[in-house]
Amino acid sequence: MLEFIDQELEALKKAGLYRELKVIDRSKIIIFCSNDYLGLANHPKVIKKATGALKKFGAGAGASRLISGNTIIHEELEKKLARFKKREAAIVFPTGYMANLGTISALTNEKDTIIIDRLNHASIIDACRLTKAKFQVYPHKDMATLEKILKRSEIYKKRLIITDSIFSMDGDIAPLPQIVKLAKRYNAITMIDEAHATGVLGQNGRGAEEHFGIEGQIDIVMGTLSKAIGSLGGFVAGSQRLIDYLRNKARNFIYTTALSPASCAAAIAALEIIEAEPKIRQRLWTNVKSLGFKSETPIIPIMIGDTKKTMAISQKLLARGFFISGIRPPTVPRDQSRLRLTITANHSQEEIKCLVSLLQPLIQQ
Numbered sequence: 560m561l562e563f564i565d566q567e568l569e570a571l572k573k574a575g576l577y578r579e580l581k582v583i584d585r586s587k588i589i590i591f592c593s594n595d596y597l598g599l600a601n602h603p604k605v606i607k608k609a610t611g612a613l614k615k616f617g618a619g620a621g622a623s624r625l626i627s628g629n630t631i632i633h634e635e636l637e638k639k640l641a642r643f644k645k646r647e648a649a650i651v652f653p654t655g656y657m658a659n660l661g662t663i664s665a666l667t668n669e670k671d672t673i674i675i676d677r678l679n680h681a682s683i684i685d686a687c688r689l690t691k692a693k694f695q696v697y698p699h700k701d702m703a704t705l706e707k708i709l710k711r712s713e714i715y716k717k718r719l720i721i722t723d724s725i726f727s728m729d730g731d732i733a734p735l736p737q738i739v740k741l742a743k744r745y746n747a748i749t750m751i752d753e754a755h756a757t758g759v760l761g762q763n764g765r766g767a768e769e770h771f772g773i774e775g776q777i778d779i780v781m782g783t784l785s786k787a788i789g790s791l792g793g794f795v796a797g798s799q800r801l802i803d804y805l806r807n808k809a810r811n812f813i814y815t816t817a818l819s820p821a822s823c824a825a826a827i828a829a830l831e832i833i834e835a836e837p838k839i840r841q842r843l844w845t846n847v848k849s850l851g852f853k854s855e856t857p858i859i860p861i862m863i864g865d866t867k868k869t870m871a872i873s874q875k876l877l878a879r880g881f882f883i884s885g886i887r888p889p890t891v892p893r894d895q896s897r898l899r900l901t902i903t904a905n906h907s908q909e910e911i912k913c914l915v916s917l918l919q920p921l922i923q924q
């Protein structure tokens with residue numbers, strides 16, 4: 560009865576799409592595909608604060624936030640996130656993936672429509688599949704089509720536009736000022752996924768709104784604690800009434816164990832560092848520039864096209880001590896396999912130079 564599994568796995572192997580886990584020895588390999596953009600996952604202050612919480616509260620929260628899993632450390636983190644994103648309130652979820660699933664499914668029903676960019680993250684697409692709302696897709700950053708869709712969507716009770724602010728696999732930035740303008744014109748709600756922008760974009764690292772000078776204009780700001788914040792977890796920041804609503808309606812906030820206090824403490828320490836030490840972010844941007852690729856952000860897609868060739872280059876780099884993962888379908892469209900290179904504040908100039916000299920001949924082969 561389970562032969563279909565063998566067939567599926569065989570098909571994946573034949574197409575070069577079979578996925579396996581790698582354990583990377585971080586003492587020997589230089590990683591150029593992590594989302595720990597500011598290097599805060601290993602920052603001594605982050606580790607110290609997380610260790611303190613671990614000792615005080617234990618390894619796990621023990622229950623949902625609404626049962627006995629809530630601690631002062633969860634509350635402190637939410638207050639900090641709200642202040643950082645300049646919003647009235649915030650709510651944390653165990654992962655960013657769950658923040659998207661819980662929020663989008665709590666906000667929409669069969670009377671509504673969700674309008675998303677074609678390159679939005681899988682967690683947004685999965686959230687759309689989870690709701691009964693009509694889900695409509697516009698080509699990547701195509702504002703004319705977004706407007707067309709909005710025009711014909713007045714029949715829906717709510718229109719929710721959702722976009723990644725930095726696109727996770729392409730590294731470009733969504734045209735948020737135009738999206739805000741269209742949303743106002745057509746009375747739509749806006750939501751951004753700041754997974755890769757939080758801590759990275761804007762003078763103070765507050766994200767894409769700060770980058771564009773439109774702070775406070777997006778209705779729902781979702782983000783993760785798992786990337787530049789160096790920990791684990793997801794969050795939503797917005798008005799107090801939005802957060803009260805999510806606490807009551809988001810099923811994967813209600814029916815899951817709270818984020819561990821140590822993860823919350825790590826995120827609090829990271830936010831403090833982001834606010835107090837802008838030099839780390841400046842170092843990140845210096846590194847982005849010194850890599851020499853044309854890129855708006857620390858995510859640099861190196862387009863290869865062919866899946867097997869992409870994976871072979873990734874293997875060759877690994878053999879030389881550098882890890883850049885190959886990204887294949889279904890994460891990216893067919894024939895758009897790529898190396899997803901990310902740069903962090905912790906990379907040295909020497910490491911960057913060495914990587915570039917190794918990469919060039921491999922790409923050109």
Ligand SMILES: Cc1ncc(COP(=O)(O)O)c(C=O)c1O
Binds near residue numbers: 656727791792
């Ligand atoms: C744009 C985007 N949104 C959401 C997520 C999910 O975040 P997390 O890894 O915290 O679940 C990711 C990360 O993979 C992402 O890239």
